[in-house]
Structure formats: structure tokens, C-alpha cells
Amino acid sequence: MKEITIRVPIESPSRVDVYRMFDNISQRYDLLNRLLSLGMDRYWRRIAIKELDSDLHRRVLDLACGTGDVALAAAIAADNRHVIAIDRAEQMLELASTKVAHQKLTDRILLVCGDGMNIPAANESIDAATIAFGIRNMPDTEVCLRELHRLLRKRGKIIVLEFSLPENRVMRSLHLFYLRRIVPLVGRLVSGDGYAYSYLNKTIETYPHGAQFGELMYRAGFEEIKCRPLTLGIVSLYTGIKK
Numbered sequence: 001m002k003e004i005t006i007r008v009p010i011e012s013p014s015r016v017d018v019y020r021m022f023d024n025i026s027q028r029y030d031l032l033n034r035l036l037s038l039g040m041d042r043y044w045r046r047i048a049i050k051e052l053d054s055d056l057h058r059r060v061l062d063l064a065c066g067t068g069d070v071a072l073a074a075a076i077a078a079d080n081r082h083v084i085a086i087d088r089a090e091q092m093l094e095l096a097s098t099k100v101a102h103q104k105l106t107d108r109i110l111l112v113c114g115d116g117m118n119i120p121a122a123n124e125s126i127d128a129a130t131i132a133f134g135i136r137n138m139p140d141t142e143v144c145l146r147e148l149h150r151l152l153r154k155r156g157k158i159i160v161l162e163f164s165l166p167e168n169r170v171m172r173s174l175h176l177f178y179l180r181r182i183v184p185l186v187g188r189l190v191s192g193d194g195y196a197y198s199y200l201n202k203t204i205e206t207y208p209h210g211a212q213f214g215e216l217m218y219r220a221g222f223e224e225i226k227c228r229p230l231t232l233g234i235v236s237l238y239t240g241i242k243k
Contacts, residue, residue, distance in 0.1 A: 018137050021196050023091040028191040030067055036183055044161055044235050045073050051159045051239055054078035057128035063116050064134020068096030075108050086114040116144045124153045132161040136207040145220035152242040159239050164209035166233035175234055209236055
């Protein structure tokens with residue numbers, strides 16, 4: 001596989017600032033997800049969860065779990081499944097805890113404050129790993145992918161949802177206008193934090209996607225890598241297997 005250069009977002013927050021930033025917007029995070037995605041975030045999660053097999057994937061780790069939507073969807077999809085949900089943002093985890101309790105799933109979802117660069121779990125201890133819209137916030141993508149590879153058993157599966165840019169020039173131009181103009185405006189009005197949603201568009205524009213992200217997965221040790229563009233390519237679903 002050819003070597004690639006990963007562009008770093010200009011003025012990207014430090015590692016500490018990222019999780020604090022998410023804590024700052026935690027109370028409006030779910031609402032803004034629905035508004036800014038026009039409700040499509042639920043569809044994207046459903047597609048991702050369908051990649052999990054109820055028999056093969058009984059122990060699942062959801063990294064950068066945020067307020068817990070993916071972890072909840074994974075647990076609800078299979079009665080025999082247990083999920084470890086990890087995030088560094090404590091206030092996001094508090095909201096996730098409320099959701100988990102409301103769904104009466106505290107016996108099957110374990111919430112942990114932890115770091116994606118050094119995940120607090122044993123080698124080959126999980127059947128599948130998910131990370132939705134969180135991989136680009138990690139200080140080092142490849143280190144994070146290698147950590148997830150370490151935790152997976154043989155033939156374990158990784159499922160990554162991440163924003164990307166459409167290949168079609170017209171759609172890309174329209175999407176970039178939305179990211180640069182509409183997203184920061186709505187984010188500032190609803191959350192009171194315009195910077196957080198300016199950060200969002202900068203990271204999306206500069207982050208590897210498609211074949212480039214697939215190469216990062218390959219270098220981290222994954223095989224049978226697939227990329228599925230969703231919603232005209234504004235989101236991509238990546239899967240891979242640990243041999």
C-alpha cells in the first residue's frame with residue numbers, strides 16, 4: 001500500500017481541549033446532532049449496527065461513545081450482547097448513564113471514562129469494536145486503530161462511522177458551503193459555542209476518507225477492509241477484520 005500524508009486541521013484543539021469542548025456542548029449535543037444531520041444520524045447508526053452479528057459479536061466495545069446512542073443501539077439489537085462504552089468526556093458519559101438507566105440496560109452496558117490512545121481493556125477481549133464520528137478527534141488515528149486491533153479477538157470486527165466528502169464536485173461544493181456557513185451558525189445559536197462547530201467543519205475537510213482511511217486501517221493490521229459511502233458520500237462506513 002502506498003504511503004499517504006495525513007493533513008492536520010489548522011488550529012485544531014489540543015487533546016485536552018477536545019474532550020472539554022464536548023463536555024461544554026453536552027447538554028445540546030443530541031439536539032444538534034438531529035438538527036445538523038436532518039435526522040440522518042439515526043439512519044447512519046442503524047446501518048452501522050447491522051454490521052454486528054448477534055451470535056459472533058456478543059462482547060462489543062464502543063469507543064468515543066458520547067451520550068451513548070451507538071452503545072444503546074448495539075445492546076438493544078441483541079439480548080445476548082454486552083457493551084463497554086468508553087469516552088473521555090465525563091459530562092457526556094453522565095448523559096449516557098441516564099439513557100442507559102432509562103432503557104434498563106445497566107446490566108449490559110458498562111460506561112467507562114477512558115482514553116482512545118490507551119484503552120483500558122485486555123488484549124483480545126472483545127468480539128467487535130465500534131466508533132462513530134470519534135476517530136477524527138483522536139490525536140493519532142493509527143495509534144487508536146492499533147489499540148482497537150489489540151483488543152479484538154481473531155476474526156473480530158471493527159466498524160467505523162465517520163464524516164467524509166462527496167466525490168461529486170457539485171455535491172461537494174454544496175456540502176462544504178453547509179459545513180462552513182450553516183453548521184457554525186446553527187451550532188453557535190443552539191449551543192452557544194460557535195468554535196466547537198467551526199472545529200467540526202475543519203476536521204471533516206482535512207481528515208482522510210475513503211481509500212486513504214482504508215490504508216490507515218490496513219497499516220494498523222486490519223484486513224478485508226470495506227468502505228461504504230452513505231448519503232451521497234457525506235458519511236462513510238468502514239469495516240475491517242482482525243486476522
